[in-house]
Amino acid sequence: xxxxxxxxxxxxxxxxxxxxxxxxxxxxxxxxxxxxxxxxxxxxxxxxxxxxxxxxxxxxxxxxxxxxxxxxxxxxxxxxxxxxxxxxxxxxxxxxxxxxxxxxxxxxxxxxxxxxxxxxxxxxxxxxxxxxxxxxxxxxxxxxxxxxxxxxxxxxxxxxxxxxxxxxxxxxxxxxxxxxxxxxxxxxxxxxxxxxxxxxxxxxxxxxxxxxxxxxxxxxxxxxxxxxxxxxxxxxxxxxxxxxxxxxxxxxxxxxxxxx
Ligand code: NAD
Numbered sequence: 287x288x289x290x291x292x293x294x295x296x297x298x299x300x301x302x303x304x305x306x307x308x309x310x311x312x313x314x315x316x317x318x319x320x321x322x323x324x325x326x327x328x329x330x331x332x333x334x335x336x337x338x339x340x341x342x343x344x345x346x347x348x349x350x351x352x353x354x355x356x357x358x359x360x361x362x363x364x365x366x367x368x369x370x371x372x373x374x375x376x377x378x379x380x381x382x383x384x385x386x387x388x389x390x391x392x393x394x395x396x397x398x399x400x401x402x403x404x405x406x407x408x409x410x411x412x413x414x415x416x417x418x419x420x421x422x423x424x425x426x427x428x429x430x431x432x433x434x435x436x437x438x439x440x441x442x443x444x445x446x447x448x449x450x451x452x453x454x455x456x457x458x459x460x461x462x463x464x465x466x467x468x469x470x471x472x473x474x475x476x477x478x479x480x481x482x483x484x485x486x487x488x489x490x491x492x493x494x495x496x497x498x499x500x501x502x503x504x505x506x507x508x509x510x511x512x513x514x515x516x517x518x519x520x521x522x523x524x525x526x527x528x529x530x531x532x533x534x535x536x537x538x539x540x541x542x543x544x545x546x
Contacts, residue, residue, distance in 0.1 A: 287526040289316035293366035294525065295359065296320065297349050297406060298376030300327030302476030303426065306514035307373055307521045312340030314522060317366040321347040321358045322376065341366070349376045349402035350394075359409040369413050371525045374406040375426040379478050381485040384439040395440035400447050407455055411464055420463025422525050425452050427468040429544045431536060435501075437489055445470075449536060456534030465533040467524045472512045472540025473502040507542035 294311045298304040300322035308318045312335045320335075320342055322328040328344035335342035343365050347358040362369045378398055380391050403425055414421035430438060431445040452466040459466060473479055479502075486497045503509045520539045524532070538544050 287314060287522050289314040289371070289522075289526060292316045292370040292525075293362055293368045294318050294371035294373065295345075295362045295369060295406075295410075296373040296375055297347065297402065298322055298426075299373075300324040300331055302478060303471065303474060303514050303517050304373065304375040305331050306518040307375065308342065309335060309338075309340075310515075310518035310522050311371070311525065312338070312342055314526070316371065316525075317341040318343075319358065319362045319365070320344045321349075323348050349374075349405065350397040352405055355402070355405040355409055359406075359413060363413060368417055368419065369410060369421070370419065371422045371424070372406055372410040373424045373426065373521060373525075374403045375424075376402060377426065377478065379438070379441060379482050381437045381482045381489070383437060383489075387440060392440050396444050399441065399444035400451075403448055403451055407451065407466075411455070411459060411462075414459075414464050415462045418462075421459075421465070422527070423452075423455065423459075423464065423466040424521055424524050425466070425468045427470045427536060429470050429472050429538065429540050431468060431470050432538065432544050432546065437486070452536075453534045460530050460533065463530065465524075465527070465530055467533065468536040469517060469520050469524065470536050470538040470540065470544070471517045472506060472538075472543040474512045474514055474517060476514065503541075503543075505543045506540065510541050512539055512541055 299308040299320045320328040325346040332342040332344040345358045425448045455466045
C-alpha cells in the first residue's frame, strides 16, 4: 500500500488518531501536512516524521475557520505540488445531557465535526477536480456515526451527518475519481477519550474502571480498546484503494462493538 508521490493533509494530526495516520502515511511514502490548532504540537509531529526520514510540514489551522482551511490546502499544494488524500479528523468531545448544552457548545461541536468536514471537502475537491488525478477523502466518523450513546447528542448528531456528506460527495466525485469514505472507530485511548472518563464516571455514579468495562468496551467482542494503529491501517487502506469500487462506505474499526 504505497503512497509514493502522493500528498496528504490530515487535520487534528498533532495528537492521537490523526498523528498515527500522518506517521503511517509518511512511512508509506506520502508527503504529509500536519494541520492542527496546536501549532507547536503539529511542528513536533512534523519534526519527528522528518527525523524518521519522511516528508512533513506543520500548518496551524482552526478547522472551523474558512480562511485558515483554504490557506492550509493552498500550502499543501505549494509545498508538495498536489493534494491527493485528505483526512478530516480534528475533533473534541462534550459530554452532558442535551438540556444542559448551551447553544454555543452545541454550535462548537457541529462546527468542529461537521462544518469543518464541509470546508475540507470543498477545499479538497476544488483542487482535486482541477488537477484531474482523482483523490481520496476520509472522514473520521465513529461508532457514534451508527449508534447513539446518552450524553453525546451533539457528537452523535454530527458523526451521523458525516455519513450523509460522504455518500453525497461520493456521487459527485465519482466521475472525477474522487472517493470518499468514513472510518468509524470504537473507543481508542487518546486524550479525547481519557478526558471524558471522569465526566462519564460522575454522570453515571461509577468508578472510572467501571466506565471502561461497563460503558466503553461493554459491547466489544473481546473487551479490548481499538488502537490508533488499527485506525491508521484502515486509513492507509482507504487512501490507497485504487478504484471507485470502494466509495461512499463506512469502515467500522471497533472490536465488533457495532456490526453491519
Ligand atoms: P485527540 O484529542 O487525541 O486529537 C484531536 C486533535 O484535534 C488535537 O490535536 C486537537 O488539537 C485537534 N483539534 C481540536 N480542535 C481543533 C480545531 N478547531 N482545529 C484544528 N484542530 C483541532 O483526539 P482523537 O481521539 O485522536 O480524535 C480524533 C478524531 O477521532 C475525532 O474526530 C474523534 O471524534 C474521532 N474518534 C475518536 C475516538 C476515540 O475513541 N478516541 C473514537 C471514534 C472517533
